[in-house]
Amino acid sequence: MNQEMNITSAKYAVDREGYNSAITATIDGITMSVPLDPANRHYKEIMRQVKAGTLVIQPADEPEQSEEN
Amino acid sequence: MSGTLRLNDTTFATETNGNITTNVSELKINDQTVIDSNKSLNVSDVKVGGNTVIDSNRKMTGVDIVPTTNFTFRNKIINGNLKSARVINQRGASSITGATGYTYDRWYYDGSTYLYQGIEDLNVNNGTYCVSWVGDNLIAHWALEDDNDTTPPYTAGPDSALTWNQVSKNSTFTINESPEHGKHLWIRFSLDTNGDFADLDKVQVEEGTVPTPFEHRPYGVELSLCQRYYEKSTEVTEQFPIFKAREADRLRLGTIQYKVTKRTTPSIVLLGANGDGGGTPSAASIGIYAFRTYCTSTGDSQSPFVNGYSAEAEL
Numbered sequence: 001m002n003q004e005m006n007i008t009s010a011k012y013a014v015d016r017e018g019y020n021s022a023i024t025a026t027i028d029g030i031t032m033s034v035p036l037d038p039a040n041r042h043y044k045e046i047m048r049q050v051k052a053g054t055l056v057i058q059p060a061d062e063p064e065q066s067e068e069n
Numbered sequence: 070m071s072g073t074l075r076l077n078d079t080t081f082a083t084e085t086n087g088n089i090t091t092n093v094s095e096l097k098i099n100d101q102t103v104i105d106s107n108k109s110l111n112v113s114d115v116k117v118g119g120n121t122v123i124d125s126n127r128k129m130t131g132v133d134i135v136p137t138t139n140f141t142f143r144n145k146i147i148n149g150n151l152k153s154a155r156v157i158n159q160r161g162a163s164s165i166t167g168a169t170g171y172t173y174d175r176w177y178y179d180g181s182t183y184l185y186q187g188i189e190d191l192n193v194n195n196g197t198y199c200v201s202w203v204g205d206n207l208i209a210h211w212a213l214e215d216d217n218d219t220t221p222p223y224t225a226g227p228d229s230a231l232t233w234n235q236v237s238k239n240s241t242f243t244i245n246e247s248p249e250h251g252k253h254l255w256i257r258f259s260l261d262t263n264g265d266f267a268d269l270d271k272v273q274v275e276e277g278t279v280p281t282p283f284e285h286r287p288y289g290v291e292l293s294l295c296q297r298y299y300e301k302s303t304e305v306t307e308q309f310p311i312f313k314a315r316e317a318d319r320l321r322l323g324t325i326q327y328k329v330t331k332r333t334t335p336s337i338v339l340l341g342a343n344g345d346g347g348g349t350p351s352a353a354s355i356g357i358y359a360f361r362t363y364c365t366s367t368g369d370s371q372s373p374f375v376n377g378y379s380a381e382a383e384l
Contacts, residue, residue: 033360
């Protein structure tokens with residue numbers, strides 16, 4: 001391994017249509033929104049740990065039904 | 070076949086297989102030394118076709134120069150002026166090895182052995198590269214990384230399993246890939262027995278076969294180059310946030326444009342995000358140009374806000 005990251009939580013975030021659009025993760029103690037982009041190094045590491053069985057991405061909360069102005 | 074040109078019993082020149090070697094120590098024309106014993110051209114000006122191209126003040130004029138490498142933006146390394154007060158350090162690292170991970174802009178420290186910088190594939194061409202730096206007792210390697218992995222497990226960042234090739238200071242290596250683009254070029258430094266990363270300075274990787282003086286780019290340009298990979302806004306106060314909304318029972322949205330378009334979709338950290346008792350603002354619709362921050366409040370009087378952000382798209 002390479003850029004070993006300490007990922008303590010990972011949870012999908014959904015867009016207004018209810019599709020997974022990012023992962024809200026705590027990486028090395030910092031909470032961030034990680035896009036679902038294979039060129040993003042945080043996403044790469046999340047998926048590597050998922051593949052290794054050391055991390056599970058929690059499903060997103062149900063999207064709240066609000067009206068946008 | 071070979072031959073000898075002699076004048077007054079003195080060998081003036083010899084010829085072997087078309088190569089002529091002269092034995093004279095000086096070349097004079099009309100008693101004026103044109104080439105002296107130190108092989109220096111000793112003329113007041115140099116003319117080509119009757120036109121002066123180098124005058125007596127060593128100024129070159131009227132010359133078309135066709136370089137084999139770039140005159141500007143030669144250095145593929147970003148933020149290589151490490152010991153300068155102008156080194157770019159948006160993360161506020163205490164030193165280039167002050168933490169594991171990215172410290173000074175574009176530089177990644179693995180926490181023990183190696184200091185890395187990745188040059189993204191779009192800036193890597195086939196050809197010969199010369200590596201130079203200031204500082205002793207440092208060892209450099211280079212490697213290419215194919216970043217086209219589309220299925221897990223991915224490899225994030227500098228990969229110790231890559232084929233690393235050592236390259237000496239002021240020496241060259243050659244890239245000959247097919248297709249030409251599509252691989253990141255990684256440079257890494259390690260230390261020998263007496264080494265200290267704090268000695269590393271003026272790192273340059275340039276196309277060509279010889280090291281040229283370190284390229285000092287304008288500070289704003291260098292900062293912009295760094296911000297393609299990481300940028301951070303000032304963390305302002307709640308009174309003047311970058312995003313704030315108050316609207317009864319509505320989804321609150323704001324769009325934030327980056328200073329510089331990102332290499333790829335960045336990870337977003339919101340600074341001082343506060344839901345004012347309702348839903349905490351988060352990042353959404355993240356792109357390479359901008360992202361949105363939004364939240365859903367639970368009460369009419371809530372005023373969620375965000376004080377700043379960082380966006381990271383490093384290799």
